[in-house]
Amino acid sequence: MSNKITTQQVQHIAQxxxxxxxxxxxxxxxxxxxxxxxxIKDLRAVDTEGIEPTHQVTGMENVLRxxxxxxxxxxxxxxxxxxxxxxxxxxxxxxxxxxx
Amino acid sequence: MLNTLTLKQALDKLEKKEITLGDLxxxxxxxxxxxxxxxxxxxxxxxxxxxxxxxxxxxxxxPIAVKDNYCTKDLKTTASSTVLDNFIPQYDSxxxxxxxxxxxxxxxxxxxxxxxxxxxxETSQYGRTLNPRNTDYLPGGSSGGSAAAxxxxxxxxxxxTETAGSIRQPSSWCGVVGLKPTYGRCSRYGVVAMASSTDxxxxxxxxxxxxxxxxxxxxxHDKYDGTTSTQKVEDYTKYLDQNITxxxxxxxxxxxxxxxxIKEIFIDQVKVFEKLGATVEFIxxxxxxxxxxxxxxxxxGEVSSNLGRFDGIRYGNDRSFFGHEAKNRIMLGTYTLSKGxxxxxYNTAQKVRTLFIEDYxxxxxxxxxxxxxxxxxxxxxxxxxxxxxxxxxxxxxxxEPSSIAGLPGISVPCYRDPKTNLYLGMNLVAPMFRExxxxxxxxxxxxxxxxxxxxxx
Numbered sequence: 032m033s034n035k036i037t038t039q040q041v042q043h044i045a046q047x048x049x050x051x052x053x054x055x056x057x058x059x060x061x062x063x064x065x066x067x068x069x070x071i072k073d074l075r076a077v078d079t080e081g082i083e084p085t086h087q088v089t090g091m092e093n094v095l096r097x098x099x100x101x102x103x104x105x106x107x108x109x110x111x112x113x114x115x116x117x118x119x120x121x122x123x124x125x126x127x128x129x130x131x
Numbered sequence: 132m133l134n135t136l137t138l139k140q141a142l143d144k145l146e147k148k149e150i151t152l153g154d155l156x157x158x159x160x161x162x163x164x165x166x167x168x169x170x171x172x173x174x175x176x177x178x179x180x181x182x183x184x185x186x187x188x189x190x191x192x193x194p195i196a197v198k199d200n201y202c203t204k205d206l207k208t209t210a211s212s213t214v215l216d217n218f219i220p221q222y223d224s225x226x227x228x229x230x231x232x233x234x235x236x237x238x239x240x241x242x243x244x245x246x247x248x249x250x251x252x253e254t255s256q257y258g259r260t261l262n263p264r265n266t267d268y269l270p271g272g273s274s275g276g277s278a279a280a281x282x283x284x285x286x287x288x289x290x291x292t293e294t295a296g297s298i299r300q301p302s303s304w305c306g307v308v309g310l311k312p313t314y315g316r317c318s319r320y321g322v323v324a325m326a327s328s329t330d331x332x333x334x335x336x337x338x339x340x341x342x343x344x345x346x347x348x349x350x351x352h353d354k355y356d357g358t359t360s361t362q363k364v365e366d367y368t369k370y371l372d373q374n375i376t377x378x379x380x381x382x383x384x385x386x387x388x389x390x391x392x393i394k395e396i397f398i399d400q401v402k403v404f405e406k407l408g409a410t411v412e413f414i415x416x417x418x419x420x421x422x423x424x425x426x427x428x429x430x431x432g433e434v435s436s437n438l439g440r441f442d443g444i445r446y447g448n449d450r451s452f453f454g455h456e457a458k459n460r461i462m463l464g465t466y467t468l469s470k471g472x473x474x475x476x477y478n479t480a481q482k483v484r485t486l487f488i489e490d491y492x493x494x495x496x497x498x499x500x501x502x503x504x505x506x507x508x509x510x511x512x513x514x515x516x517x518x519x520x521x522x523x524x525x526x527x528x529x530x531e532p533s534s535i536a537g538l539p540g541i542s543v544p545c546y547r548d549p550k551t552n553l554y555l556g557m558n559l560v561a562p563m564f565r566e567x568x569x570x571x572x573x574x575x576x577x578x579x580x581x582x583x584x585x586x587x588x
Contacts (some may be wrong), residue, residue, distance in 0.1 A: 038219035041462070048435065048465045051451050051453045063459050064466065067431075070521050071424035071476075077483050084481030085488060087328050087358065088537030088563070106217055110221040114446030125444050 139393030188234025199512020271301030296527030303556025375407030437462025505556030
């Protein structure tokens, strides 16, 4: 079975991933997706009946810590804002998402 | 030319006062000035002076190169993507904090495939790195800059990260030693996340001995990374210069299509273990082609989630700055995790992952260490990765089974082609938290063959 990916599908995924993609790149990505999905399709031939999935390999469970603030590693406001492109009176400025 | 010393040699000579740190650093600096422009190894040079505290700690302020996906306080960290073009971390990743405490001085930040997505450094948005052994060729990746920094003596040792091949494959291509620790042995805190269930920070060095020394300082439990193990960190240098008589070594993957170019050379090198008193058997393991599918699905899925944080609001540029390969991986992960497809792809992959883990458990009942070629061949020529979306996965196929199982592995040089000066690597894999075994057997191989260019000048 080959996986046919349309540029419309690519644009839909791009929207979900919040990444702007133009039409020529969408074409290139569609080809790349098809190639990738083609390489991984043989997985379905492996018998996984009754096999449990592995989500992590450490075997550790429920690693918890006390819910206490560690002041020694808390950013100051200046540090937290140091890499922000735009700030306003000590806040991050975010793009408007609700129309006026 | 003190930059050509190994970490261990430099430590010994400093101790005996045969050399000074100032002379060593000026040799490293002039080598960087001479070579970095062409090789494109370092993206950022650390201008900070070595501190008294570093000099009086065990690593004595010696110059260590660091892959540019480790957050380094007050030192630009880009992960080779223009999304993080101006990102200055306000904290150190745990491994970097440990390195500094041990007296390692960061000489600079090395190039990688952008976000560590790749096996060539060609996806770096700051240009590819060239292989110092032969500049018509690539260094491999994603830790290509760190491997090249070691190969070109632009540092004494370096740090890389591996998700599936990113330490061992460039080490193989550059003729250096790459040690990928067990998942959870070294903290991921502060490392730009790629695939959280397999990301493993580790050393790239000139010798097995140097990699063991570095691992001693960077390994260990971290309360900021819940997946790190509380298992005690050993002194890994204890396992150097050991007798391997009676050890059982299983050889994998020599019959796989695509290995014809190197098969005979590799089989010849494996015989070294027999001369050293170990038993060597050629055995069958689960088909590594299946690991490509498992890894590709898991990695793309975890990438799509991890790279969701880059919104250009708190730091970095917005998402339009992602390069083609990052877009490719984020979006494929978005697709395979989406409703209706997650079962078909992600859940199946996690089940086959279980099968690989069970296969290794079975093999380790009979063998102490499993060996295979690190890469299906020599370093590839520049431009190779641009032709295929799956270039890296095919290149790393022999490493992906051990990566998805979380196992420790080391790549040691096992051949040099006299015509091209390019190297082959041998990958040694052991059970979880048995770094001691790969160090012991890797060190024995290195010291009884002529392929390590620092041991056999």
